[in-house]
Amino acid sequence: MRSFRWVGMVLMVLAALLPIAAPAQGNLDIDSPAITALRASMQQRHAQLAPLYAAGAVGLAGDGTVAIRDASGVPLAQRAQVNGLVAAENADRVALYREIARANGHPEWEADVRRTFAQRWIERAQAGWWVQAGGNWVRK
Amino acid sequence: MRRLVGVALAGALLALSGAGVQPAAAAITVDALTLSVKRVDYPALALRGLVLRLDVATSQLDLRVASLRVGPHTLQDVHFACPRAALSYPVVECRGGRMRLARKPLPVSIDFRFDLAGRGARFVAAGDRGARVDARFDPSGRLEARLSRVPIAELVRQFQGMLPGLAGWNPSGVLEAELDWRGAPSMEDQATGGARREWLRLRAGIDNGAFGSADGQRAAERLAVDLSVEASAVEDRWQWVARADWKQGAAYLHPFFVEAGPRIQASGRLRGDRLTVREASVALEGVGALAASGNFDLQQRQWTDGALSVADADLAVIGPRWLAPLVAPAAAERLRFAGRVSAGLRFEAGALRELDAVLDGAGFSQPGPAGGGVSFGPVSGHVPWRANGVTRLQLEIGGARWERLAFGPFALAARLQGDRIGFDRSVIPLLDGAVVLDGLALQRVEGEWIGRGGAVIEPVSMHLLTAAAGLPAMEGVLSASIPALSVRPGEIAFDGALVISVFDGYLQATKLRVHEPFGVASHLTGDIEARHLDLAQLTRTFSFGSITGFADADIRGLELVRWRPARFDARVASSPGRYPRRISQRAVQNISALGGGGAMAAIQRRLIGLFDTFGYRDIGFRCVLDAGVCKADGIPGVERADGGFVIVRGGGVPALDVIGYNRRIDWMELVDRLQSAIGSKAKAEVH
Amino acid sequence: MALDMRAGVGAAMLLAAAGCVTINIYFPAAAAEKAADRIIEEVWQLREGQRAPAEPGAGTAPGAPAAEGAKP
Secondary structure: OOHHHHHHHHHHHHHHHHHHHHHOOOOOOOOOOOHHHHHHHHHHHHHHHHHOOOOOOOEEEEOOOOOOOOHHHOOOHHHHHHHHHHHHHHHHHHHHHHHHHHHHOHHHHHHHHHHHHHHHHHHHOOOOEEEEEEEEEEEE | HHHHHHHHHHHHHOOOOOOOEEEEEEOOOOEEEEEEEEEEEEEEEEEEEEOOOOOOOOOOEEEEEEEEEOOOEEEEEEEEEEEEEEEEEEEEEEEEEEEEEEEOOEEEEEEEEEEEOOEEEEEEEEEOOOEEEEEEOOOOOOEEEEEEEEHHHHHEEEEEOOHHHHHOOOOOOEEEEEEEEEEEOOHHHHOOOOOOOOEEEEEEEEEEEEEEEOOOOOOOOEEEEEEEEEEEHHHHHHEEEEEEEEEEEEEEOEEEEEEOEEEEEOOOOOOOOEEEEEEEEEEOOOOOEEEEEEEEEOOOOOOEEEEEEEEEEEEHHHHHHHHHHHHOHHOOOOEEEEEEEEEEEEEEOOOEEEEEEEEEEEEEEOOOEEEEOOEEEEEEEEEEEEOOOOHHHHHEEOEEEEEOEEEEEEEEEEEEOOOOEOOOOOOOEEEOOOOOOOOEEEEEOOOEEEEEEEEEEEEEEEOOOOHHOOOOOOOOOEEEEEEEEEEOEEEEEEEEEEEEEEOOOOEEEEEEEEEEEOOOOOOOEEEEEEEEEEHHHHHHOOOOOOOOOOEEEEEEEEEEOOOOOEEEEEEEEEOOOOOOOEHHHHHHHHHHHOOOOOOOOOOHHHHOOOOEEEEEEEEEEEEEEEEEEEEEEEOOOOOOOOOEEEEEEOOOOOEOOEOOOOEEEEEEHHHHHHHOOOOOOOOOOOO | OHHHHHHHHHHHHHHHHHHHHOOOOOOOHHHHHHHHHHHHHHHHHOOOOOOOOOOOOOOOOOOOOHHHHOOO
């Protein structure tokens, strides 16, 4: 009779783990030509964005995009360029989320991919960068 | 007595009439004066709890006002103390007075002198750092004031309570101003019941001015602005004329960067909280004439409605400054504009309600990194738009260019309704054929366009098309029928078929999709099915040697990135049927070269020199391209013990096999070999 | 004692059902996080000149990348 209880426990643990464990296997394809092009484009742009993140001019928004937080420290004549930079980065980011979903055969995952990235960008932001938490800007 | 108090207060508080003053108690003695006023109400001004004490023995004057309202703004706890005051009736004088607002001392020293008998007053405030306000009141009701070197930042900081809207902007700079105001209410007018008339002239200059909102999205630096206002009023109904000249500095008003230069002349009315700009004309570089009008709510601090008209604007100037940052900030630096535009816009509660634009030879282009790119124009015609209503757009487009393809002139008509646009059938000439858009309807949803329609490509000769695209000349015809064209965010799908009749057979592309059309990730996917291509013509066209016979090809999951294949699963096989099958020595060599060294047995290598052509049974090749590697295979079902795969299976006399051994071929290398195989005669851009 | 087992299985089913509610089992969240981390490291150049971890995305404690320092 003891063994029955034991079987029950094992089943319980297995069943509880199943929905989490199953999708954890395997990788997402992030090497399609379009994604590779986006990664390269974003990496290149990062050289211009990094000082803006550090200065708090641009922050990481809660929806997986970047946003102008306080451009006061940016020379006036360059604020339009910062705006363009942010728009270009966001166009790439939106395309990236869409492409990852599409490259893996599930266009409907776009929102989930975006949410995951939004969390990871914020999670991995450097100390001193500004990130959005619950709609408010916080300095990491 | 009552009148005296009234006049004195009028002097002290700039614009107070005797009307509505209800002094609770007033007493003047030789050595001391105490005056308290419970409340004063006046349209633009009100005060509560005024207490004035003057002690002649100690020369101390003390004035407190519990609450003072000027316009919509209220100051609490105003305290004025004068250490050297003197009363020699009817003149009250003060030197070195200090003022406190909510217990905070103002950094100014105030001198004043006024005549309780109503024969004028003088008020001088001197700041600690050279700022000075000098005001004179005339018994006739005239106020002349001169402000010099007044630091705006200090002014706003001290009067935060009165200027709550300005505090968030961190304004700074130095203000110089001259104010002349006549007709502060005179008793005669009140007494006779005649209309109260006022007249005002203000000249102001701001130097080294700056402001900046907290997010830096609205800011200016090193501003020099001259401003003049002339206004007159009958019973609070003001008529005004103003002029502003922006002489120096720059501003960023999200998303626009604007530099000094604009000059504005405006006139209008002011009544209560409603400021009406009847007409403002702005001199702006690149614009023939710019006029604006509107109503501004001073209480809400926003425009309730407005209209803007732009006449004869040069798109080459206003495009990069005013249009690109608004419509395409990410591509702003790459967009080019040409031509002229005139437009009328009407706003309500901050939102665009109506737009009418007339384009005259307008051109828009975005050059590609290596020439080419996209261009559109010259465009002429009328674009009307109403937020609530249906309008018709009518444009004549002189042409368009997409990479190397030039489209001819066409008319574009559409029905506009709010966020929807429905195009009429438009025929866009392309070489000797045309692209026909039919029933295309788009709608803007959350900033993205979605919609559907149909398209047809009326036959275009391949001869012209290949010449235009810089490909080896091919004979044949391209046409397409796309009954279901759909536009979604990040994707344009062409459901239907694009057919090219070429090399005696045909090539049909289906499931065509353009993904991320406007960005670095832009790519095209589709499936291609080719049937019965005459290899003799094909090999001749690409100078590949000579093969007689026919081939079928199936390319599934083709993905083109910047017109270069990035992925596909392609199979080429001899077409079924009976027909002569010969392959030339050169073609054999070329095919062998594609597979790298060792594609032929040594014995065949000797054989090949002896004959010009060889017979073959069939040809088969498969290449699955992914991540730059082509996984190659030959004729299906033909296995060799040595692991090689058969690309050409010999047959007849003399016969020979072409065998590939390399099953993983670097794609770029394959393309290079193919290009050198087809030689310098043709420059096929396959890679 | 059979009751014990039934309770166990019942609880297991309940937990599984709860799992379905909270986690979209169709979306591979863990794989997506791993993919996101790989891309973030590449875009922000978090790995350049740093210790080369065997598995990208693994073993990176939250907040740790802040100390690694992206090169602007």
